[in-house]
């Protein structure tokens with residue numbers, strides 16, 4: 001299914017605004033549904049399979065519990081997953097981690113890739129600044145991602161937004177380095193999983209992944 005990008009970006013902006021509003025005051029999102037440890041996974045799966053932009057309230061319920069991430073992140077990655085067939089991605093291991101290139105010939109999609117990577121790099125930075133997150137900001141049900149955010153301070157990302165000769169966005173080039181063997185193994189496992197997301201879209205996104213042996 002293809003989501004029109006204008007609609008998607010508008011939606012992302014609207015959802016982000018709502019999220020910000022919710023953070024300012026003790027609104028319904030702050031009061032929130034009672035946290036049930038098992039709830040995250042069920043909700044994440046429901047969202048993914050139900051596809052898309054369900055009611056904003058539904059998306060917000062997952063935020064703050066490490067289940068699905070912020071609503072504005074969700075809107076972006078739903079767009080990427082739905083259009084995964086138009087995304088190409090390559091990665092290779094390097095001495096200290098990986099390098100990757102993720103691209104689309106569709107410029108709007110290329111911009112969405114850039115936005116997604118900027119969001120995720122920001123989330124990783126935020127965790128690194130606190131010496132790693134014990135509660136991951138997203139995919140709290142997926143051991144590989146839990147470990148990536150737990151070791152965020154051992155992982156360095158260098159992101160370059162790429163453009164073509166006309167100056168149009170084409171995607172991102174990423175260099176990722178791990179300070180430890182464990183972090184380097186995580187970077188490689190994570191790169192492979194991201195490629196799987198790009199190849200298979202929503203179906204891949206529902207799966208949990210093991211932490212690699214360093």
Ligand SMILES: *[C@@H]1O[C@H](CO)[C@@H](O)[C@H](O)[C@H]1NC(C)=O
Nearest residue numbers: 105106107164165166167168
């Ligand atoms: C650059 O990308 C845009 C959008 O994808 C495309 O229309 C244009 O032809 C590309 N230009 C070159 C020189 O590749």
Ligand SMILES: *[C@@H]1O[C@H](CO)[C@@H](O)[C@H](O)[C@H]1NC(C)=O
Nearest residue numbers: 111114115118119159160161
């Ligand atoms: C890449 O583009 C995104 C989306 O426009 C932006 O948020 C981000 O800051 C850019 N990243 C870099 C490294 O310039």
